Amino acid sequence: MSLLEVRDLTVTYPGGAAAVRGVGLTVEAGEKLGLAGESGCGKSTLALALLRLLPAGARVGGEILLDGEDVLTMKWGRVRAVRWAGASIVFQGAMHSLNAVHRVGDQIAEPILLHRGATPADARRRAGELLEQVGLPAARARAYPHELSGGQRQRVMIAMALACEPRLVVADEPTTALDVMIQAQILRLIENLVGEQDVGLMMISHDLAVLADTCDRLAVMYAGRVVEEGPAREVYDDARHPYGRALSGAFPRIGDPGSRFAPRGLPGDPPDPAAVPSGCAFHPRCPVALDVCATEDQVLRDAGTRRRAACVHVGTDATGTPDGNGSGGTASARDDGVRSRTP
């Protein structure tokens, strides 16, 4: 059984924005999954859904199995317990997530008191240990958030996320607000802590290069769907979906700070989730789209060993590379595929 198994997850916001449209993915214990995609593709919505943190009015379908237990049908008391000990989230922008009027040590100690049944003295001691584990002196427990740097605050957020020894850590753009040097330190910290404690990690970022550097496996999202997944380096170096290829060309590799984000050679913008294009949602921007792509939906199917992609060109003679002719794509090829939903 996987630590996390998401099956056919859909999230629609009031007003009709279909932010997540039938996502299936897994995270194993000790595995680091990177979730990539442009702004607005539904990454944060997926993360919020995992812990039932979506705003009221959002409609959710599918299953989110954490250790086999469906988060979507749990009673609220169970959800609260799961939010700390089952899975916890590190958000971007720690200043907004920490409470400005409480000392950081108290904020780390609180879930230990509430969910671990520790005595106040034990919870304080554990908070000090956690601070040391994330590279801060235990004495910083007495600091208020505004007395810490951005990188230190993000370390505190990581300590909080680890407070109740969760099985899964979800890190949503954990380093976006930080400068490059601190970013690298925080990424290594998350990587090491996850490795030491054998927890699963879902790291969310628009930066495929960072994810390829940190994670074992990558899933690429476009317009609320996973369109490609596979071993991190392979997806980054040799994406099978035209969108994955554009995205992997979009970022500097580590150590090349000169270039900036912009998916390479892609016209237009990601679609409005309230008006997702018919067929493959990527077809209006796709350099190798066929007529059929405008009308027929694409599902994830085998694209090599432990790799899947949702593109009409996958599994045909056509490579789907921008200079390939793409003529081998047929509608019938799609039916051979593996659906994103596990039967």
Ligand SMILES: Nc1ncnc2c1ncn2[C@@H]1O[C@H](COP(=O)(O)OP(=O)(O)OP(=O)(O)O)[C@@H](O)[C@H]1O
């Ligand atoms: N509360 C909400 N009500 C209505 N629409 C929403 C709400 N929250 C998000 N959306 C829409 O859902 C879509 C997905 O948003 P989401 O934040 O999940 O994307 P994302 O990939 O995480 O982007 P970013 O990296 O910018 O956070 C976007 O089009 C967004 O405008």
